[in-house]
Amino acid sequence: MTQGLPLARINPAQRSMTPGLAFGNYGAGSTRRMLNAREKAAVVVRYLLAQGAELPIAQLPDHLQTALAEQMGQMRLVDRETLDQVVSEFMSELDSVGLAFPGGLEGALNAMDGHISQTTASRLRRKVGVGSRGDPWDRLASLSPERLVPLLENEAAEVAAVILSKMPVQKAAEFLGKLPGERARRIAFAVSQTANTDPETVRRIGIAVLGQIDAQPLKAFDRGPVERVGAILNIAPAQVREDVLKGLEDEDAGFAEEVRRSIFTFAHFPARVSGRDIPKVARLIDQATLVTAVAYSRGKPALEAASEFILACISQRMAQNIREEVEQAAKVKDRDGEAAMAEIVGAARTLESQGELVMMMPEDTE
Numbered sequence: 001m002t003q004g005l006p007l008a009r010i011n012p013a014q015r016s017m018t019p020g021l022a023f024g025n026y027g028a029g030s031t032r033r034m035l036n037a038r039e040k041a042a043v044v045v046r047y048l049l050a051q052g053a054e055l056p057i058a059q060l061p062d063h064l065q066t067a068l069a070e071q072m073g074q075m076r077l078v079d080r081e082t083l084d085q086v087v088s089e090f091m092s093e094l095d096s097v098g099l100a101f102p103g104g105l106e107g108a109l110n111a112m113d114g115h116i117s118q119t120t121a122s123r124l125r126r127k128v129g130v131g132s133r134g135d136p137w138d139r140l141a142s143l144s145p146e147r148l149v150p151l152l153e154n155e156a157a158e159v160a161a162v163i164l165s166k167m168p169v170q171k172a173a174e175f176l177g178k179l180p181g182e183r184a185r186r187i188a189f190a191v192s193q194t195a196n197t198d199p200e201t202v203r204r205i206g207i208a209v210l211g212q213i214d215a216q217p218l219k220a221f222d223r224g225p226v227e228r229v230g231a232i233l234n235i236a237p238a239q240v241r242e243d244v245l246k247g248l249e250d251e252d253a254g255f256a257e258e259v260r261r262s263i264f265t266f267a268h269f270p271a272r273v274s275g276r277d278i279p280k281v282a283r284l285i286d287q288a289t290l291v292t293a294v295a296y297s298r299g300k301p302a303l304e305a306a307s308e309f310i311l312a313c314i315s316q317r318m319a320q321n322i323r324e325e326v327e328q329a330a331k332v333k334d335r336d337g338e339a340a341m342a343e344i345v346g347a348a349r350t351l352e353s354q355g356e357l358v359m360m361m362p363e364d365t366e
Contacts (some may be wrong), residue, residue: 035086042071043078043086059135110139136206137166145171147213149178152187161190162197162205226255230262234349235342237334241265264349264359266293266341267302270309273348277357278313284347289340291322295329296337303341310344 035043045068048055057065078086102111109121140148140163152160152175164172164187176184229248233241241263248256264272273281282290294311297303311319332340351357 035082038067038071039075040086040089042068042075043083044090046072046075047083047087136203136210140206140209141167141171143213145175145178149175151209151212152179153183157186157190158193159205160187161194162202163209165191165194166202166206226258226262229259230264233259233263234265234345237338238265264345266297266345267306269306269348272360273357274360275309275313277348277351278310279315280351280356281344281347282310282314282318284350285343287318287322287325289343291325291329292332292336292340293344294322295326296332296334296340298326 045055045057057068060068102108105124109116109124113121148163152163155163164175167175176188179187233244236244245256245260248259269278290310294307297307311322348357348359352359
């Protein structure tokens, strides 16, 4: 018997050859009686388990799991004829099913994930307390680091250790890497003390964590103000960028400093991009763009240093061709030069978003 849905692959003749189930006197002897719905469910489950099927019983609500176990505990023997009738009835009901819903609001929200707004989903979860039943860790494992890392930073180390232990290994490593060193070490040590934590405690922790997440107000913007301002200034003309930064420094020097650190322009290539990643960037842009950027950088020390860094990291034949074209190029207008540099910066940002390039932060280069 194969796993999955073995009833679909067995006929009545085969069932008649199945050894009698150790269940009860239902259908045995001359005092045969009809089984009720709960008893029939117990027969089907017992039969499938006897055939080695993997049943997701743990996904049922606790009260249904309890009722099923209690019913199976009360039964003893079922004869083959009754078994055949119960299985045939079950198969008939399965064949008549046209569509199955996930069951419960949590299942419905999971099925509609990506098709309804986060605001609606969060409001529904708060309204009915979704997460109080079932396994909360399925949903927690799907959350982004931005949602869970703040909890790992603020929760007790023992609770954070349980959260980390329930995550897939790769995601747990990612979370740990986003924590301050001392905090990461404390949580890693606390993991060693979770061996005797009982499943119900782990489940309650998961429910509590979900409750905290669902209680958090949704943000209108995916990125913080520093990232948003930095992204705008990245592609703004150089003069506009400097004017805005000077104004920010007058208003809030701390915020202005954070924005400066988040900005990545053509001049930042030597300090922020590894030389081995430059060929990847060059492959995303055409040679004419590189020629324009390099020609525009002549006579501008910071930009010229970035151009020389890029040329030193690509193939020497390509670099020589670019140098020759630059020598023959006419004076590049500010608009065209800045557009070419912005395109090169955009290629680096694209690679970063795809995980193909790791952008070094200013403090990493000190």
